[in-house]
Amino acid sequence: MVDADASTDLHFRSDGLPLEGAGSKAPATSAAxxxxxxxxxxxxxxxxxxxxxxxxxxxxxxxxxxxxxxxxxxxxxxxxxxxxxxxxxxxxxxxxxxxxxxxxxxxxxxxxxxxxxxxxxxxxxxxxxxxxxxxxxxxxxxxxxxxxxxxxxxxxxxxxxxxxxxxxxxNPALAVDLAGGFDAVLERASAKRKRKKHRSQIRKFEAAGGFKRIRATDRAETDALLEAFYAMKATRFATNGIQDVFADRTVRDFFRDLFGSACEADAKPDFFLHGLEIGGKLRAVTGCSLTPSSVICEFGSIAEDELASTSPGEFLFFENIREACNDGIAFYDFSVGDETYKRLWCDIETRxxxxxxxxxxxxxxxxxxxxxxxxxxxxxxxxxxxxxxxxxxxxxxxxxxxxx
Structure with a gap:
């Protein structure tokens, strides 16, 4: 998560341990x-x-x-x-x-x-x-x-x-400043190239049987999107030789519980899922959280199939960021991790x-x-x-x- 006003004036000792009382002025009066x-x-x-x-x-x-x-x-x-x-x-x-x-x-x-x-x-x-x-x-x-x-x-x-x-x-945390609306965001991030690619993706998706962007609104939909995401992520992690942090059944149940309960409890849930369906199959999924000023992408993945080269994940981010702008959100936060697809959008980096x-x-x-x-x-x-x-x-x- 990134805050544009975040201070970087932190306090460290040479051995890496905290400075006792660094930045503090109040007398010690309370016990934890x-x-x-x-x-x-x-x-x-x-x-x-x-x-x-x-x-x-x-x-x-x-x-x-x-x-x-x-x-x-x-x-x-x-x-x-x-x-x-x-x-x-x-x-x-x-x-x-x-x-x-x-x-x-x-x-x-x-x-x-x-x-x-x-x-x-x-x-x-x-x-x-x-x-x-x-x-x-x-x-x-x-x-x-x-x-x-x-x-x-x-x-x-x-x-x-x-x-x-x-x-x-x-690891750094990367985010997009949404000031000025979606057109302004694009102008700061290779607008011509992004619009051209987006139009090309739409043509390819239509040729593959049509596409639909989905937002989960109940437990059945959250479960379906998460199951697709877990399968996508498992394949992607295995391909890249990375441990699958979503493999544990209890972790999967946690996210089902978290996103399912959120969409049932609130008209504007604080945890929500988007999916991109192409030709009747889910090809990209993102899971986000909502704060008063930010949409935070907690995780995302794409299907490693014949349409992976069309970059369905980039397409979904394009639409997610557009929606955040339309909703008056100040920042779209890609959270922790430095990846090329994040750098294509981001203009804020914090530690x-x-x-x-x-x-x-x-x-x-x-x-x-x-x-x-x-x-x-x-x-x-x-x-x-x-x-x-x-x-x-x-x-x-x-x-x-x-x-x-």
Whole structure:
């Protein structure tokens, strides 16, 4: 998720750990609290009724993840004179470490903790230690709190956790500024080429049996679009030698629950799906979330078939962005990840940040390992030749696996 007003003035120590109290001015007056079980989810939902939060911190997301993927969820809360926050955390095991993170893992991007209060309120200087103590009291088995892929600001409001930033996330987030409407967006992004290609695609789609853009409006439609998406993504990941993060049945059930419940609950759902049907078959699917100012593309894929060369995914993005402009949305956000199809549209690039809070010696070791991994990723992805080589090796490995 990208905010055009996001501050990049984050605070880091040379060893990658948070600067204690960086950017904070308020005296330490409040202690963090930690709730567990169903009481935690109930209290969190009540807090969010009057709070600002990013889509992956929405009660609908957190509760659906707890129902389908991991019921081991706690909520850390803190209240100061000028504002308060609540942070849902799922507890997972990674190797020998037990980690508390935002529910959803790698599916949760553009994170922003639920917060109330004044726009610029700051956490107490002792918040980091207070949060660690609150978690240790109820869950002494946790080694590390790892809050990844956070935005520095959301809807023009600063992220209170930005002063605790440990390091920059390795992948950029890309978005399109929709100011001026769709024609203005096209003029800033190779309008002549895009319009010409769009007309050519329409002719090809008509010749293939006609096309239809679909928006899911009930559970049956969300289930159908998601099933098509899972099949598309599995093929695409396998072709490129990438682990399928949607392969787990519980993750698939989570997204069915999330998007299905959203379209049933609201006339203007905060999570919704689009599909492009050509010749009676789904060829492209996108899943998005909605904020007051942004449409965020959480995921998307295309069918690897005889029409893949016509770029049905690009066609669907063209129509999705046009619709967002017509609806008065300020930004179309492609979320985390640097891909060519995103660069064809995007004029905003930001970096997310991660917060790491060790709860003991094992947690400090986990931070060191995480830093080394992130540094390697940044180094490879910042080198165009190295990144192309990694992708080529993935595809080659995938091809060998198929032949065995």
């Amino acid at each position: 609290r930690c709730l567990t079980g169903s009481a935690a989810l109930s209290a969190y939902s009540e807090f969010c009724a009057k709070a600002l939060f990013a889509p992956p911190q929405a009660p609908r997301w957190v509760e659906a993840w707890a129902r389908n993927c991991n019921e081991d969820v706690v909520v850390v809360s803190w209240e100061g004179d000028a504002g308060s926050i609540a942070i849902p955390l799922e507890i997972v095991r990674e190797g020998v470490f037990r980690i508390a993170r935002f529910p959803g893992g790698s599916h949760a991007n553009g994170n922003f903790p639920a917060r109330r209060g004044e726009s610029g309120f700051e956490l107490d200087p002792g918040f980091r230690a207070s949060m660690a103590a609150a978690l240790r009291d109820v869950r002494p088995d946790i080694d590390l709190v790892l809050l990844e892929r956070q935005v520095a600001a959301f809807e023009g409001v600063a992220n209170p956790l930005a002063t605790l930033a440990s390091w920059q996330s390795p 997310h940040f991660d917060v790491a809070i060790p709860l003991g010696a094992k947690g400090r070791l986990a931070i060191g390992l995480r830093q080394a991994t992130n540094s390697a990723k940044r180094l490879i992805k910042s080198n165009e030749v190295a990144w192309k080589l990694v992708k080529r090796l993935r595809r080659a490995t995938a091809g060998k696996d198929k032949g065995m």
